[in-house]
Amino acid sequence: MKSKIADPxxxxxGAKQYEWAYNHMPILAKTIENALKKSNFNGxxxxxxxxxxxxxxxxxxGLKKMGADVYLAAANPLxxxxxxxxxxxxxxxxxxxxxxxxxxxxxxxxxQILRGKPEVVMDDGCDAHATIHDExxxxxLNPRGGTEETTTGxxxxxxxxxxxxxxxxVIAVNNAQTKHLFDNRYGTGQSTFDGILRATSxxxxxxxxxxxxYGWVGRGIATRSRGFGALTTVVEVDPVRALEARMDGFDxxxxxxxxxxxxxxxxxxxxxxxxxxxxxxxxxxxxxLVNAGHFDVEIDVKGLDEIAKSVxxxxxxxxEYALLxxxxxxLIGKGRIANLVAAEGHPPEVMSMSFSNQLLSAVRIYxxxxxxxxxxxxxxxxxxxxxxxxALEAMGIKIDEPxxxxxxxxxxxxx
Ligand SMILES: NC(=O)c1ccc[n+]([C@@H]2O[C@H](COP(=O)([O-])OP(=O)(O)OC[C@H]3O[C@@H](n4cnc5c(N)ncnc54)[C@H](O)[C@@H]3O)[C@@H](O)[C@H]2O)c1
Numbered sequence: 001m002k003s004k005i006a007d008p009x010x011x012x013x014g015a016k017q018y019e020w021a022y023n024h025m026p027i028l029a030k031t032i033e034n035a036l037k038k039s040n041f042n043g044x045x046x047x048x049x050x051x052x053x054x055x056x057x058x059x060x061x062g063l064k065k066m067g068a069d070v071y072l073a074a075a076n077p078l079x080x081x082x083x084x085x086x087x088x089x090x091x092x093x094x095x096x097x098x099x100x101x102x103x104x105x106x107x108x109x110x111x112q113i114l115r116g117k118p119e120v121v122m123d124d125g126c127d128a129h130a131t132i133h134d135e136x137x138x139x140x141l142n143p144r145g146g147t148e149e150t151t152t153g154x155x156x157x158x159x160x161x162x163x164x165x166x167x168x169x170v171i172a173v174n175n176a177q178t179k180h181l182f183d184n185r186y187g188t189g190q191s192t193f194d195g196i197l198r199a200t201s202x203x204x205x206x207x208x209x210x211x212x213x214y215g216w217v218g219r220g221i222a223t224r225s226r227g228f229g230a231l232t233t234v235v236e237v238d239p240v241r242a243l244e245a246r247m248d249g250f251d252x253x254x255x256x257x258x259x260x261x262x263x264x265x266x267x268x269x270x271x272x273x274x275x276x277x278x279x280x281x282x283x284x285x286x287x288x289l290v291n292a293g294h295f296d297v298e299i300d301v302k303g304l305d306e307i308a309k310s311v312x313x314x315x316x317x318x319x320e321y322a323l324l325x326x327x328x329x330x331l332i333g334k335g336r337i338a339n340l341v342a343a344e345g346h347p348p349e350v351m352s353m354s355f356s357n358q359l360l361s362a363v364r365i366y367x368x369x370x371x372x373x374x375x376x377x378x379x380x381x382x383x384x385x386x387x388x389x390x391a392l393e394a395m396g397i398k399i400d401e402p403x404x405x406x407x408x409x410x411x412x413x414x415x
Contacts, residue, residue: 001071001116003089004109006082006098014087018061021054025352026394027387031359032062039363041068046362047118048072049110049128050149051079051340052097055351057088062359064093068120071113075124075149077101078333079340107131114138120362120369124149125294126156133165144369145169147361148376149354151184151215152270152294157376169372171361173354176379178387180216183354187346188339189220192266192292193228195342199317199332200288205229210262212255213269214238214245217292221266222250233258235274259283266290266338267298277303283329290332292339301335317342352394356387
């Protein structure tokens with residue numbers, strides 16, 4: 001099988017990107033070093049459908065070091081870093097990814113990695129798992145199991161499991177505490193603004209920022225927004241999370257009201273059409289629309305097209321929509337995951353934890369998948385704890401152990 005990438009001559013630059021990421025991912029380096037002592041993939045094919053970033057190259061090279069034959073496709077048509085794809089190809093990974101794939105090419109790339117007959121399927125958003133379960137060509141594919149990186153992917157897998165059709169166990173990496181508490185919150189919190197600032201080069205201080213969704217991603221974004229000195233409003237549908245947002249010191253109001261005041265709107269819900277044309281029509285001149293959720297469904301981009309007289313790209317990753325009502329609004333990265341389209345995704349330090357969970361979960365699936373229930377399974381606690389311990393060690397932080405007396409006290413009902 002031959003890779004399909006944008007430009008193999010970018011490999012040298014991709015190697016530098018890999019080196020930079022790897023050198024800032026000591027937790028992953030330690031996880032690989034420890035895993036190598038006990039486990040090996042023995043040449044097994046592994047399909048990886050993740051954003052093709054420098055951080056992912058550190059994970060993929062780790063899988064290779066552990067003896068896997070890796071097939072890589074992107075988890076989003078606009079998130080691939082072409083130099084990283086070229087570097088991985090030069091290292092013998094089968095890569096099917098380039099920035100700017102159209103929808104058909106994106107799906108074809110996923111099919112290509114599945115044609116490698118993977119024993120383990122690592123996914124971000126569930127498009128690879130869905131393809132295996134949906135398409136005739138893959139009906140006989142029988143992997144030992146898989147992993148899933150993100151909230152939206154876990155929701156889709158749970159729906160697949162509920163329909164009784166899930167054919168293999170999948171470890172929900174997103175559900176590890178050392179994943180969503182850090183990656184979703186601090187990773188997306190920072191990198192979403194990295195994307196917004198690279199795309200717009202505008203000042204955040206004093207602006208009105210509306211954050212839709214106060215889950216792990218939303219609260220990370222809202223906190224960083226406040227850090228910039230922006231007046232931050234949260235939109236929610238969950239009463240408990242709305243209350244949390246309010247007591248964390250944010251304004252909370254419905255989308256229809258916040259639409260009138262926002263300078264920036266950032267969606268992070270995993271839901272469809274959270275910002276609709278009725279909201280966009282009431283927005284201020286120059287409002288900027290950003291999506292940080294996994295799929296490009298949170299802002300109604302098709303509806304936006306329909307209420308616009310004209311659309312033009314005014315800066316890389318910024319489209320200006322001249323609306324029929326005379327106002328202009330701006331859309332970042334075509335409404336796709338802004339931190340990966342307009343920036344480089346999460347910083348390596350945080351992906352070091354997420355990908356340690358991915359690697360250890362892939363090992364668990366490879367070694368025990370055939371005996372595991374065909375369900376969406378939480379990351380085993382021993383893996384989660386190990387990643388946290390490795391992270392603390394990498395930061396030079398020591399913690400206490402409970403004494404024997406405390407352990408006994410904690411297990412007793414008598415005082
Ligand atoms: N950009 C990234 O790199 C990145 C990283 C991690 C996760 N994600 C994605 O971000 C999205 C959110 O992830 P999460 O972990 O925060 O999920 P979450 O389930 O913790 O939070 C989502 C929140 O959105 C709220 N919500 C749902 N519908 C809403 C609506 N119509 N209006 C307002 N709020 C609504 C929910 O009540 C919930 O509180 C998912 O699509 C996830 O896959 C993106």
